[in-house]
Amino acid sequence: MRRGQCPRRSRSSTCWPDPPGARPDPAGGLAPRPLESAPVTETPRMPHQAPDPALAAKTRLRWLDDSAANGEPPAEALDPPLTPAEAFFVRNNGDMPPAVDAGQWRLDITGEVERPLSFTLRELRESFSVVSVTAVIECAGNGRAFLDPPVSGAQWRNGAVGCARWTGVRMRDLLERAGVKPSAVYTGHHSPDRSLTSPDRPALSRGIPIAKAIAPETLVAFAMNDEPLPRLHGGPLRVVVPGYPGSAWQKWLDRLDVRDREHDGEKMTGTDYRLPARPVRPGDAFDAASFAVITDMPVKSLITRPAAGFVAPAAEALTVEGWAWSGATPVAGVRVSADGGVTWTQAGLAAPGEPYAWRRFSVVLTLARGPVTLMAQAFDVAGACQPVDQGPWNPRGYCNNAVHRITGQMA
Amino acid sequence: MRRGQCPRRSRSSTCWPDPPGARPDPAGGLAPRPLESAPVTETPRMPHQAPDPALAAKTRLRWLDDSAANGEPPAEALDPPLTPAEAFFVRNNGDMPPAVDAGQWRLDITGEVERPLSFTLRELRESFSVVSVTAVIECAGNGRAFLDPPVSGAQWRNGAVGCARWTGVRMRDLLERAGVKPSAVYTGHHSPDRSLTSPDRPALSRGIPIAKAIAPETLVAFAMNDEPLPRLHGGPLRVVVPGYPGSAWQKWLDRLDVRDREHDGEKMTGTDYRLPARPVRPGDAFDAASFAVITDMPVKSLITRPAAGFVAPAAEALTVEGWAWSGATPVAGVRVSADGGVTWTQAGLAAPGEPYAWRRFSVVLTLARGPVTLMAQAFDVAGACQPVDQGPWNPRGYCNNAVHRITGQMA
Numbered sequence A, B: 001m002r003r004g005q006c007p008r009r010s011r012s013s014t015c016w017p018d019p020p021g022a023r024p025d026p027a028g029g030l031a032p033r034p035l036e037s038a039p040v041t042e043t044p045r046m047p048h049q050a051p052d053p054a055l056a057a058k059t060r061l062r063w064l065d066d067s068a069a070n071g072e073p074p075a076e077a078l079d080p081p082l083t084p085a086e087a088f089f090v091r092n093n094g095d096m097p098p099a100v101d102a103g104q105w106r107l108d109i110t111g112e113v114e115r116p117l118s119f120t121l122r123e124l125r126e127s128f129s130v131v132s133v134t135a136v137i138e139c140a141g142n143g144r145a146f147l148d149p150p151v152s153g154a155q156w157r158n159g160a161v162g163c164a165r166w167t168g169v170r171m172r173d174l175l176e177r178a179g180v181k182p183s184a185v186y187t188g189h190h191s192p193d194r195s196l197t198s199p200d201r202p203a204l205s206r207g208i209p210i211a212k213a214i215a216p217e218t219l220v221a222f223a224m225n226d227e228p229l230p231r232l233h234g235g236p237l238r239v240v241v242p243g244y245p246g247s248a249w250q251k252w253l254d255r256l257d258v259r260d261r262e263h264d265g266e267k268m269t270g271t272d273y274r275l276p277a278r279p280v281r282p283g284d285a286f287d288a289a290s291f292a293v294i295t296d297m298p299v300k301s302l303i304t305r306p307a308a309g310f311v312a313p314a315a316e317a318l319t320v321e322g323w324a325w326s327g328a329t330p331v332a333g334v335r336v337s338a339d340g341g342v343t344w345t346q347a348g349l350a351a352p353g354e355p356y357a358w359r360r361f362s363v364v365l366t367l368a369r370g371p372v373t374l375m376a377q378a379f380d381v382a383g384a385c386q387p388v389d390q391g392p393w394n395p396r397g398y399c400n401n402a403v404h405r406i407t408g409q410m411a
Helices: A053-057 A121-127 A171-180 B053-057 B123-128 B172-180
Strands: A106-111 A117-120 A128-138 A161-170 A186-190 A218-222 A239-242 A255-259 A275-276 A291-292 A300-305 A317-325 A330-339 A359-366 A371-378 A404-410 B106-111 B115-120 B130-138 B159-170 B188-190 B219-224 B238-240 B255-259 B274-276 B290-291 B300-305 B315-326 B331-337 B360-367 B370-380 B404-410
Touching: A053 B219, A106 A171, A106 A218, A117 A121, A121 A161, A121 A218, A128 A218, A128 A239, A128 A275, A161 A317, A171 A218, A171 A255, A171 B255, A186 A239, A218 B360, A275 B331, A300 A371, A300 A404, A317 A330, A317 A371, A330 A359, B106 B172, B106 B238, B123 B159, B159 B172, B159 B315, B172 B255, B290 B300, B300 B370, B300 B404, B315 B331, B315 B370
Parallel strands: A106 A255, B106 B255
Antiparallel strands: A106 A117, A128 A161, A161 A218, A186 A255, A218 A239, A275 A291, A300 A317, A317 A359, A330 A371, A371 A404, B106 B115, B130 B159, B159 B219, B188 B255, B219 B238, B274 B290, B300 B315, B315 B360, B331 B370, B370 B404
């Protein structure tokens, strides 16, 4: 399902062109600023599963109370252009596969191809062009915690998102070498990713349409931010599908299967990572057969400065900045409100970089004494914008791209 | 610490007198309406502890992912004036004490009294006037899930509140019979309420100032909504402290100790159920010695109709109603906004009933097509009102009385 436009546009938001009352950002200074250490106010609570030494490095994460290791950073920890390891969210459906020697890892290519193939990581590096893509990865359930009424699932607030430089080989190059048959429609990604609570269920196995598989941005990656891909993030080998939700970015990839129909692997069907084609009213019966797999993610933004709970001097310049991103449709702009959405100020937006990286926005406000809630609302070139209220409610709570709010105090 | 006034008043909220643009409610019809069954959209997930048959009756609760049994209803399940058992929130710090024969239960009165006493439940009934009080009980952590930045603890949304008719004997009558010494300052309430995760810690033991202990509304109660007090709610005997947070309403009471100083029992000290005397900025160091025990709860309201996720016909009358309550300071009014707080409509308010019961508010709005967020903001006779943003952030996330929001669709 394409989500290039908000199905439910907020009545109070005319995003494009500039709304009446919007003011240009007089500052426009947009150079990303270095990370400052900000205190972690949440007591870190480690997940229930067997402790993994790698989790200890995730010092900026708030762990969800979940049987698998799931954790997200506070928004201010996402301030650097490339998300540092200690703040990169962790999302697991199950336990992680055992640590393996990357030298022994193999990727098999099977299915609707002329020549089934098998590669070691070294063979991948030596047989194909090695390329890098800077791209946002976001969990489809990011923002679920704010849905009204609430829905089950990991209760992500805003932090299940990060931006990294991913390095690997293009999936299209692999598929060309194997010779994709005209019957090819979809990929199926396979890995030893078994559920922690239901180990008898098949391993998680998702896939993507063949058009996205052969898009130049789609990689089979073995490095992240110029380091070997950490096991916590799918190392030694994962799929990278810029613009698609994290569910499509299969971790621990050991087989790439080409299929003649949409993939039906574990977590591909029913309501898993799928949205209703028509609005579903909470509590009403629905037919999951009419749901469609989430592909391009909606436009979204995150305020990374100031941090939630800030205290700033009243009547002095307050710089509000952060990131905006989207799926397939480029970001067009961001506007910021400090009065609950009554008035908005157009933010400056950094020049576009790589198409799937996030873009910096920045605006300088001068605010009166008192409590304040800052809101940022991004919109894309197709006119879709973030809803002020919440994204369209759906039974599993995906793709809530409601505007992010940061509450603080002008003192 | 008295919380009769919002320490952080929202800049956009002039609560009292009526703000410009507020309109009287033309309808004013305020008779409570019967409960309709509303679908539970959350898959009930039972708590980790040993299943208790009584929990099965809590059909309207969303269980928190917690080691102890903690669950809250959706707001619409709180529509009846007296909260029904299936929708009454459950809050446990630990496992519940074993089920006992109520006939064997004893209450001892000890400490700074002339005559230590001991009663069976039957002796309590026969020796003292049996009285009933209709009162709201609300967990101090209700609303914690919405705090920004997030804080640890049970992630209550808005449902950790209910209103019941409590029946028992006045604590003052017990204390008079025992003969309170002039040295009496505080009570200490004792029960076999041990932590599930730290069974070696002392049993939970909280208390109240002697002035509240002898207030006419404070009971030692053995019935709830005219039924024997369920074990899940502290049966056979609990303390009832109208206006105070649920933490003061000790469950499974077996000893009432009179003290010559503030109580120092388990969960009375440090940051437990205490608020900072001065604002604490998130992440900053603080001195818990300057924190004060939460006593009177702040003014608050809850929209119970329509339900979150409603779809209602545009341009037709939409009735918005629910409950308002407060601690010691009576509720003065409620106003409702359907445009994010830009304009507000004064709601009709039912005539005052019992002082610690909640009061019905109701307003009829006619709204245009599109998504809508309904907000209700209550204010009290002292001029304190609910903040639109959030209550004052504090390290444990207590007393967040931010306005409740219900999101739906005018179609």
